[in-house]
Ligand SMILES: O=P(O)(O)O[C@H]1[C@@H](O)[C@@H](OP(=O)(O)O[C@@H]2[C@@H](O)[C@H](O)[C@@H](O)[C@H](O)[C@@H]2O)[C@H](O)[C@@H](O)[C@@H]1O
């Protein structure tokens with residue numbers, strides 16, 4: 001399926017706040033239209049037709065033929081772009097193939113990847129001549145409801161679209177699966193002197209040919225500075241992985257997402273952040289070893305938070321890589337080893353007891369077991385190891401890396417290095433044994 005992206009308008013309300021043409025305004029480091037192309041590409045779309053108008057030259061200069069993004073981009077210039085977005089969609093008729101169904105969206109409407117994937121799958125169930133419209137019926141939470149195009153709906157079908165509707169059950173998200181029937185309806189509307197996309201859709205509404213796909217959030221129309229900020233919030237909130245541990249989710253992400261929001265507008269790469277997190281953990285290790293437990297603890301927790309930023313930036317800016325995932329995991333192990341070694345040096349210097357060495361060795365061997373169990377589970381079952389799903393009550397005994405480093409932080413803060421190492425030594429191995437017993441039932445062939 002091809003995607004048609006409307007990028008012909010002027011975007012007046014944003015011109016006063018941003019120098020770039022609206023489709024090229026960077027949102028968390030990626031221009032709006034590029035973010036849409038990359039998101040749709042991840043949902044399986046390879047061919048894009050961009051309808052240009054006011055900023056034809058600038059958009060063509062930025063996107064080129066799309067090869068930089070690994071996609072194909074062709075253009076249709078709409079000289080009558082000031083007339084209304086229906087004329088822009090209608091301009092696609094010159095490229096539309098017989099019987100073609102195409103994704104249709106506004107350059108300044110953003111959608112989370114999962115919503116697009118679900119929407120595209122729904123397209124397979126359309127009847128001849130029908131179109132599909134994503135509609136948000138979560139009216140109490142829709143951002144800037146006043147500005148939205150309302151949808152009067154009945155039985156999963158749109159009866160009428162309009163900005164001024166008094167009676168409505170949902171709003172138009174600006175995401176369609178169109179077909180020749182939509183282009184035909186637009187021809188009829190334009191001949192009658194009506195030039196908006198809604199005018200064409202309303203003709204199909206009269207024929208009960210507009211099927212609705214209800215969504216709850218996960219989209220935003222970026223029209224002005226407040227919606228721009230709401231779009232930032234939406235994208236950042238979608239960065240927390242399901243595999244996150246309890247401490248990461250309740251504490252660390254509150255800090256890492258703020259850092260990611262700032263770093264997203266820089267050129268820093270996920271691998272550079274991974275390396276930075278490792279260097280901070282080296283600082284923690286040296287602080288412990290040279291008798292500064294508070295600094296050691298603080299740096300351990302900071303390295304833990306920064307270790308979440310690399311993945312957030314990777315997901316936010318479409319920079320995830322297999323090597324990056326490996327680099328992140330391996331450096332996490334070395335970081336753990338260094339921190340424990342620094343703590344062991346400090347504890348042995350104070351206690352001079354062989355038990356200190358034995359317990360530190362147990363902690364050292366216990367730390368990588370969590371990753372080992374998870375990666376082996378994933379390799380053998382193909383399923384991601386989700387602590388919440390498989391760890392039972394142990395999910396609340398934070399012995400994933402986030403929880404371990406938080407314990408190191410507390411041990412350094414209160415200068416209780418020995419007890420912290422002893423707890424790590426016991427709980428990491430207990431967690432491993434508990435997992436070995438508990439996940440057996442999830443792995444039966
Ligand atoms: O000991 P575990 O928790 O199993 O180790 C996992 C951890 O290395 C993961 O790294 P990631 O960067 O995804 O996890 C971060 C934690 O290390 C930080 O402590 C936390 O603050 C941050 O939010 C992240 O959760 C690896 O991807 C896993 O493969 C590994 O099992």
Ligand SMILES: Nc1ccn([C@@H]2O[C@H](COP(=O)(O)O)[C@@H](O)[C@H]2O)c(=O)n1
Nearest residue numbers: 270271308310311314320321324325328
């Ligand atoms: N240099 C990196 C680091 C991480 N990634 C990706 O992020 C995942 C880890 O996410 P966190 O939020 O838990 O840090 C990792 O598995 C990779 O998929 C990356 O691509 N490059």
